[in-house]
Amino acid sequence: MFRMILIEDEPRILRHLKEKFSTLSPDFKVVGDYNNGEDALVELHWTQPHAILTDIRMPIMNGFELLNKVKEQMPDIQCAILSGHDDFAYLREAIQIGITDYLLKPATDDDILILLGKMKNKLMDNQLLLEREVAKQITETSENTDQRHSGWDSIAKELFYHGNFVTVYAWSLMSDIPEGIHDDFVALLRDGEKFTPLPPNIGNEDILLFGLHTWSKERHAEWTRTFTSKAQSVDGLTVALAISTRGLHPVPALLAECKKQARMRSRFEGSCFWISDHEPEDIKPLLEPLQAELLRLAQFVTKQQKQLFAKELDSFFSNGPETLFPVTRKGWELMLLHFSHTLHSLIKDSFTSSFEIKQAMELELSDEVWRVRKRNDLSPHVKEIWCSYFFRSDHEQAGNRDRAKEVQEFIQHHFLENISLTSIADVFQLHPAYMNRVFKRTFTISIPDYLVKLRMDEACRFMKEHPFVLIKEIAEHVGYIDPLYFSKVFKLYTGFSPTDYKNKNN
Template sequence: MIKVFLVEDEFAIREGIKKSVNWEEHGFTLVGEAGDGEIAFPKILKTRPDILITDIRMPFMDGLELARVVKAEIPDIRILVLSGYDDFNYAKEAISIGVDEYILKPVSGDNLLQELGKISDVISSRKKEEKARQKYMKDMEEIRILERQKFMHDMINGKISVQESIATGKELGIDITAPFYSIILIQVFPKEPDKIDANEYSGVSEEIYGKIKEIYDGESHVYPYEQVGDVLCLLEKADSINEIEENINNIIANMKSLMDNYKDNIYFISIGKIVERIRDVNISYADANRKFAERYMCEDSFVFCGDDFPVSGRFGEEIDKDAIGPEDFDLSKLDIGAIDIRMISKKTIFHFLRSGTLSEVDDLVDEYFESIGKEATESTIIRQYVLVESLLSSAALLESLGVDKEKSSEILGDLSETIKDVDSSDRAREYISTLLKKVIEYRNKISDKKYTEVIDKAKKYIQENYQNDEMSLQSVALNVNISSNHFSTIFRKETGETFIDYLTTVRMDRAKELLTCTAVKTSEIGFEVGYKDPHYFSYIFKKTQGISPKEYRRVKKES
């Protein structure tokens, strides 16, 4: 129904207008009336009518003044002015205000309906257009999310200037201006990673990250986005040191409470140093990232932060820096197979090989050797190295990455021969870094191949089901068994376009084929390619192709 509000100071005329039209029969509903503009104005703001019918000459506030103030508050409202005076100046002013129709009294019910009908058609068209636009914006939300993620990534890594950060943030609805900033990194691991499928692990962490985002949805002091390696990165900002410290402690408390429902997982939080400039946010990120490397050496959930940061409820076991004693041993008599690799946490390297990145290798190795203790002897360092090598050579570990025995030997080499060449801590560090990087690089190759297969499967599913109006990022991600956010990221990385862009292209290509080669109605073509709403199909077609479906068909026939 089209909502109408009537303003007329003469009671008899107002009653006559009300009774001369069968409002509901013609698709209208009279939502209010008033005897002058001053009384009418607050009622109009409350009822938000689509059409205002107003007399031009009234006491207190006349029709033109009412039209002016109403237009300022409700720009899309349509106004029909009634006047007993055939005055050109009134008409000219009415047009300048944005009045749609200017008609002389007395007006019959038929004439009023005729004018209302013309305005109603415009309103209906506008509402359909707005509905299509809203649906389009919802469909495009994937692009907006990716744009926000890219912006946060570029800002945190110092890739854009302060001016660009402020301007781009404003465009994306992110206000990053504040006196104090800090970066917080969060990652979730399964307690028994060797028993968890990689896709299932990603799904659980995605579920947890989604709940964290829900907690802070609508909050202006913290902005979350996913970082490479299944890490959730939060930008926290505040007006004072005390406020930012309190906010960070709340993040820790919320995470701790949330994880009570995920007993099969452990989690880690790293707090970057608090900085006072936007340009220094990348310093906070680097600080948080450096400390975060220690998470691979923890058996339980842990918060990493500076000694001067007042963390409430710090949890987890401290890293045991004396786990390996400094006893000497004879390398020539060393039996690698007899080493008890339980002296080092299997999870350390397992987690790293599953989730770590090449850029984290050096930080991990540095933190790992530092954990031995400053007074460690050369033999202790080498022993640590041997333990790591033994762990890396574990068949179960490498098989979890898709590495068969032959490939494992090719990647790691002959361990017994390598040990003889390691005679210092520097050589041990260098070799462990090289070894880890080799395995990570191989893991990345496997992942790239897996992602290619996933994308090919997703494309095939889209090609076969694009007619389904219910198809979405979530439904396709579910079909390929990957979380929607992760799927969105890898789809864009592998194809160079977003999922919604790809789906729309598939649908538009088929629509253009049907418009060119058949005489099927455009509304039916829209339904055929996955759009139940013909108006929305026309909206999308014109948005992407530059012309309407009917114009496209005409141009093709004439060419």
């Protein structure tokens, strides 16, 4: 099934077209309907249409401007125009753009069916487009392995015919994947073998699929060396590999497992592994030797000797042998949570703490494990978290609450501006991570999440009061420079695209 969007500024005609396109052909699905071209352009990144039908004369952006901009982003898209004007000048410009057809209003069912037939034939003749669509279906199926796109199975078998497929999933916790990372991998291919990038769902992942004629122990070793060398050259990059010797069918499930294991086996430094070769890291052997260390720390807490507690932690993190520590971030998270549970157990008779406070502390520890770039950056944050919980004074807590309220007031007065956690921390001359922890301890929500909440609630209110406002104007109103980024955040927060939300409330 191919995806189509409709753009028409007359609501009655737009509703009629959507109904007709949804009922006349099972080969096309309307994934977006818009009353102006600019909103359609903003939401291209998630509608990802194969075809577009637009009016010409519209406010804000006419149909020709829209089609030219769409063609720049998606050269293979099939375009058609619906107009009430049988004008040669319009027709000539439409031909220059390269449209599939030019329909006059009112379009009959036969006109629409003929148009859809032309579009389908041209789309089916475009092998690169079909390959990209199959790649998209593989990625989507990996997110929901119960949902297979049976309509594309026969096309997938024709285009992806190799007997062996290597799935490569590269994931970076810290930032986007470096450009050109797959150049070295393509050199591993032999004659007749194929490389296909799969569309990622997020910016910090890269997904590659290699179709191979043969697979052997020698090739396994060669690919392992190449991918390991590349992964270790980038801090925080995790590369998970999987091999299918039964064709394309197992690939979505293998990709899903790659994603899962990449997060479980992520390290502070770059790493690479085959999902078939590794077991989850077992940290139990590391915990028993730490019992004496935990007893000393518990004594310092019981006696409320904060400086000795901090000094002991510094010594442990700085001077402990590498064999004493986990390898993966997940292992570090589990070890620190074990520390927390054991300390609370050892000091329970002399130190009282509510379940909510314990839970909040453990969430902070987990957040830091997955936030810091390098392992050495972790220890000062862990020390600050434990010291703030185990050595609480009324004076310090009152000071932190006052500081958090000041930050909250600042955000409430400035959230419509282009501010962020870093810029707010600069205003208060605090480390961003520390300020965020203090804020979260007071209000049980992080600063970035609080900022998003205020902005999205205001965006919803603004759209209800101004139902015909442009997405770009909504984004600017709530402090976002990029309307595309605003649209992504809005959909994550509300579950609706801005256009769908406006339509729902109108």
